[in-house]
Amino acid sequence: MKLTSLLSPAAAVALLTAAVLAATTGVQATQDQPQTTAPTAQAAPAPPTGGAPAQNMPPGMAPGGRPMRSYPAPTNLQVLPKNLTGQQVHEIMEGFAGSLGVHCDFCHAADPKNLMPNGRPRLNFADDSKDDKKIARIMLTMTQQINADYISKASAMDPDAMGMKVTCGTCHRGHEMPEEFVIPKEQGPGGPPPAGGPPNGAAPPAAGTPPAH
Numbered sequence: 339m340k341l342t343s344l345l346s347p348a349a350a351v352a353l354l355t356a357a358v359l360a361a362t363t364g365v366q367a368t369q370d371q372p373q374t375t376a377p378t379a380q381a382a383p384a385p386p387t388g389g390a391p392a393q394n395m396p397p398g399m400a401p402g403g404r405p406m407r408s409y410p411a412p413t414n415l416q417v418l419p420k421n422l423t424g425q426q427v428h429e430i431m432e433g434f435a436g437s438l439g440v441h442c443d444f445c446h447a448a449d450p451k452n453l454m455p456n457g458r459p460r461l462n463f464a465d466d467s468k469d470d471k472k473i474a475r476i477m478l479t480m481t482q483q484i485n486a487d488y489i490s491k492a493s494a495m496d497p498d499a500m501g502m503k504v505t506c507g508t509c510h511r512g513h514e515m516p517e518e519f520v521i522p523k524e525q526g527p528g529g530p531p532p533a534g535g536p537p538n539g540a541a542p543p544a545a546g547t548p549p550a551h
């Protein structure tokens with residue numbers, strides 16, 4: 339499998355999160371991210387330098403506005419490159435969540451023995467007990483193969499190629515389950531003709547054209 343394009347952080351984020359990151363502030367799922375209760379550094383407005391009152395600091399922000407929290411290095415990556423940093427994994431994960439319109443806990447199981455100060459359990463991100471996490475790994479492998487084996491070949495011979503890649507969002511478009519695409523009746527090449535026969539002026543089907551059902 340060609341993972342080379344995933345080895346650069348920029349490529350990894352572009353491949354897997356694409357427009358999602360650009361379109362969100364990256365903090366929509368904070369309630370489900372007990373380890374990251376602060377806005378991400380990119381999303382936070384530049385803080386005033388020096389002397390900002392502590393109570394105005396978002397939790398998790400160190401004086402000076404840098405996030406105190408550094409995301410821990412992943413320990414259980416099986417599809418993504420194992421040398422991704424915690425920050426890179428986090429950005430990809432926000433892409434997953436945004437692409438499916440879910441929060442982190444859709445795929446990641448809570449650990450009832452690891453409670454936050456407010457009593458809610460933290461998520462154990464390395465844990466593999468949720469089926470949706472396992473499905474997501476299959477989806478991730480599929481998406482990588484689509485791009486490496488098919489999209490790259492097609493775009494190599496397409497003068498109009500724009501370098502687009504298939505992402506989770508290409509199919510999911512903000513839904514847990516991709517929605518069925520229904521071809522609008524008036525545009526469907528194979529769609530049934532309107533009741534009463536073909537539209538005015540339409541040529542009758544050429545001989546040999548299979549009848550539309």
Ligand code: HEC
Nearest residue numbers: 412413414415416417418431434435442445463464474475
């Ligand atoms: C659609 C399912 C899905 C969603 C939603 C999701 N993740 Fe993940 N997450 C995964 C999968 C799959 C892996 C493992 C990837 C692999 O094996 O290469 C993973 C791995 C991780 C890891 C690395 C764990 C380790 O130590 O190996 C972290 C951290 C993580 N996710 C955080 C998050 C956060 C934070 C969110 C919410 C912003 C989130 N995830 C949302 C599916 C998901």
Ligand code: HEC
Nearest residue numbers: 434470473474477478481504505506508509510514515516
């Ligand atoms: C080529 C289209 C396509 C792409 C790309 C794709 N998916 Fe899917 N995904 C599907 C389809 C279709 C289903 C529903 C399969 C079924 O009927 O069970 C699905 C189902 C899922 C489910 C199960 C949802 C549920 O509620 O049971 C998860 C989780 C998921 N995808 C995650 C991802 C992630 C994460 C990515 C990106 C790494 C991704 N998918 C990329 C087509 C796609």
